[in-house]
Amino acid sequence: MNRSERFSDTDLCVKCGLCLPHCPTYGKTLDENESPRGRIALIQGWAQGSLAMTPELTKHIDNCLLCRSCEAVCPAYVPYGSLVDRFRSESGQTGKTASARLKSAAIKIALTDKRASRWAERLIGKSGGSRRGLLRRSGLFRALELSEFEAGLPENSTAERRSEFYPAKDGNERRRVALFLGCTANLLDTETVASALAVMNRLGVGVRVPEAQACCGALHSHAGDEASARKLMARNLAAFDLSDADTVVTFASGCGAMLHDYPQLESAASGFASKVQDICQFLAELAWIGDIEPLPLAAKVCVHTPCTLKNVLRAERYGTDLLRRIPSLEVAPLPSSLRCCGAAGSYMLEHPEMAGALRDDVLEAVVAARPDFLATSNPGCAAHLRAGLKKKGLGHIEVLHPVTLLARRLVR
Numbered sequence: 001m002n003r004s005e006r007f008s009d010t011d012l013c014v015k016c017g018l019c020l021p022h023c024p025t026y027g028k029t030l031d032e033n034e035s036p037r038g039r040i041a042l043i044q045g046w047a048q049g050s051l052a053m054t055p056e057l058t059k060h061i062d063n064c065l066l067c068r069s070c071e072a073v074c075p076a077y078v079p080y081g082s083l084v085d086r087f088r089s090e091s092g093q094t095g096k097t098a099s100a101r102l103k104s105a106a107i108k109i110a111l112t113d114k115r116a117s118r119w120a121e122r123l124i125g126k127s128g129g130s131r132r133g134l135l136r137r138s139g140l141f142r143a144l145e146l147s148e149f150e151a152g153l154p155e156n157s158t159a160e161r162r163s164e165f166y167p168a169k170d171g172n173e174r175r176r177v178a179l180f181l182g183c184t185a186n187l188l189d190t191e192t193v194a195s196a197l198a199v200m201n202r203l204g205v206g207v208r209v210p211e212a213q214a215c216c217g218a219l220h221s222h223a224g225d226e227a228s229a230r231k232l233m234a235r236n237l238a239a240f241d242l243s244d245a246d247t248v249v250t251f252a253s254g255c256g257a258m259l260h261d262y263p264q265l266e267s268a269a270s271g272f273a274s275k276v277q278d279i280c281q282f283l284a285e286l287a288w289i290g291d292i293e294p295l296p297l298a299a300k301v302c303v304h305t306p307c308t309l310k311n312v313l314r315a316e317r318y319g320t321d322l323l324r325r326i327p328s329l330e331v332a333p334l335p336s337s338l339r340c341c342g343a344a345g346s347y348m349l350e351h352p353e354m355a356g357a358l359r360d361d362v363l364e365a366v367v368a369a370r371p372d373f374l375a376t377s378n379p380g381c382a383a384h385l386r387a388g389l390k391k392k393g394l395g396h397i398e399v400l401h402p403v404t405l406l407a408r409r410l411v412r
Helices: 008-012 024-029 036-047 055-062 069-073 080-091 098-112 114-124 134-138 147-152 190-202 218-222 226-239 253-260 267-273 279-285 307-311 318-323 352-369 379-391 402-410
Strands: 175-180 205-208 248-250 276-278 299-304 329-333 373-376 398-400
Touching: 008 036, 008 080, 024 352, 036 055, 036 080, 055 080, 069 080, 069 307, 080 218, 080 226, 147 379, 175 190, 175 253, 190 205, 190 279, 190 402, 218 226, 218 253, 226 267, 248 253, 248 279, 253 267, 253 276, 253 307, 276 279, 279 318, 279 402, 299 318, 299 352, 318 329, 318 402, 352 379, 373 379, 373 402, 379 398, 398 402
Parallel strands: 175 205, 175 248, 248 276, 299 329, 299 373, 373 398
Antiparallel strands: none
């Protein structure tokens, strides 16, 4: 199959422009090259031989956040995310700065290799709120221009070892599921993991946590490293080949989206992908035991919807539904007109200016609402938004996962 045939789905785009108002980078630049149809035209021109693979061309493709808001409104069903991933797989490091290449390589090594992951947990992690990890004390974050990433780390990011099974409370098991942790669980989301396990167990759900599971491969796939993404997929398909778990629950929407899209890499993964469900949707649709009632909370929470939750998993309402189970809690979803917050996996590290500008739009709405909490279902979004709030002197607004806030009012 030649290049033109491999990218023949670029021909599906009719250049109607319905995607333009939904594209974050086009909204900020008003540059057609920074829009979905512009990027498709660039890929199409390269695939058909009329454009060369130049740093200028790849720059426009690399500037894409892969929020996939364009896919959600496209009348021609152009598989835009898959197109960009495939193009990046062929473009390699063309046009990337040395800093971007270094950050990308470090991230992939830290997330793919188990020993490297454990060292990263020890170097970055905190114990309580005072004993900072070695890497955080060293000043290396500043040297690598990662100070904002450091600021976005939660206070309780202490690495933990997990059991392989967590039984339902009092042995009253009504369902059994498998929990996908992802590679950042021990860096960015330890409280969310504990909260997810506690809430599911309290509601009569037994939880399997396969030790052999690996990174979902999203960062690798979106960086053009399809080979590594496929290897990680194979490890996860083997780890979650379980006869006693009817659902694979995820709490990081980016991971959930990647697992959902595994059939794009391997059609045999469709059975696994059909079992994947975001934890907020799982808990919102679960029949709760009659005597379980969260404790009241007189506070206000703004609910941020990650792009992957909205545009890929199509599960945006469930976090709000879940939080509305807490009596006296004022739940305020952020305006649906808001675009991507700018986190987008490693994008916030590689494109800090655009990521910061997009985050400011989201935080403007948060500041206007004056909440006590900001809830989001993606750890990357949480870290990015937390860093932004601290930068604005608003660190008192706690950023957390919806299931964490629920757990605090439910598990006693």
